[in-house]
Amino acid sequence: MVPDWLQKLLILQDRDSRCDTIQRQLEAIPGEISGEEASIKALQAEVEAAGQTIRQLEARRMDLEGEVEQAEAAIVKYKTQQMQVKKNEEYTALEHEIRSQQAKVSDLEDSELLLMEEIDRKRLAQESLRESNASQQKTLEAHIERLKQNYESFAGELQEAKDAVKACEAELSGEVLQQYRYVKGQVKRPPVVVQLDDGRCQGCHLKVSGEVESEARRGDQLVRCDSCGRILYFQR
Ligand SMILES: [Zn+2]
Structure with a gap:
């Protein structure tokens, strides 16, 4: 969820x-x-x-x-x-x-x-x-x-x-939309919004920092992979 x-x-x-x-x-x-x-x-x-x-x-x-x-x-x-x-x-x-x-x-x-x-x-x-x-x-x-x-x-x-x-x-919200559009323009290949699985971004498959991981787990704000810049979400 x-x-x-x-x-x-x-x-x-x-x-x-x-x-x-x-x-x-x-x-x-x-x-x-x-x-x-x-x-x-x-x-x-x-x-x-x-x-x-x-x-x-x-x-x-x-x-x-x-x-x-x-x-x-x-x-x-x-x-x-x-x-x-x-x-x-x-x-x-x-x-x-x-x-x-x-x-x-x-x-x-x-x-x-x-x-x-x-x-x-x-x-x-x-x-x-x-x-x-x-x-x-x-x-x-x-x-x-x-x-x-x-x-x-x-x-x-x-x-x-x-x-x-x-x-x-x-x-x-305008802010989320704006960031999504920005990231979509930045990443070379889709998807733009990817799951965080076992601490790894499923876009670039690299491990994200502990800070990014805990922010993604909270899910109250938009978090981006610190390697590829994709938007991360955590599936509970
Ligand atoms: Zn990534």
């Missing part, structure tokens, strides 16, 4: 700690939301990058197409020249050029075919990437929605918890 005022202080500490927990959960949510939003952006960027690769391949295909047209135009030109030349060796030289351009066209068309196959594969891969990323995005969006709802409900809970703290504060 502890004196009434200490009992109230313990209740305050309990309600305070609930407030702090809710506050921490609340504060974590915006970071979680931006994390999920960043993941969505990354998924979209992945699909965009796949599209970019396809556009580059398409551009290469157009280049090849242009080279084929040039070579074919050259063949037409050489064939026209062939009809006009008089000397055999000139004719043969042009024949040689025509063969070489025809070989070039054939090589270019082979490359173009391979490229078209590659583009088809990439398109299929991009399509399945798009589908899979869209479904992942939906999951992430649903999570963001839940986080936003949690934020709302935590905000409501926090308000209630704060009201409960206020109600408890109203029952304590």
Whole structure:
């Protein structure tokens, strides 16, 4: 059994700690939301990058197409020249050029075919990437929605918890409250109000002086641990 005022202080500490927990959960949510939003952006960027690769391949295909047209135009030109030349060796030289351009066209068309196959594969891969990323995005969006709802409900809970703290504060003397708030700001980790057990502070686990111990046993005023500064109470 502890004196009434200490009992109230313990209740305050309990309600305070609930407030702090809710506050921490609340504060974590915006970071979680931006994390999920960043993941969505990354998924979209992945699909965009796949599209970019396809556009580059398409551009290469157009280049090849242009080279084929040039070579074919050259063949037409050489064939026209062939009809006009008089000397055999000139004719043969042009024949040689025509063969070489025809070989070039054939090589270019082979490359173009391979490229078209590659583009088809990439398109299929991009399509399945798009589908899979869209479904992942939906999951992430649903999570963001839940986080936003949690934020709302935590905000409501926090308000209630704060009201409960206020109600408890109203029952304590101004001096005790002030000291409690001061100590709460000083100690590195909760709890702020701790039991004195076998002469030891249950916050820092060190033995307190005889004077502090007997004051805590009396329980008529606020006593603090002479090592860590926490508020002590003695359970009879
Ligand atoms: Zn202590």
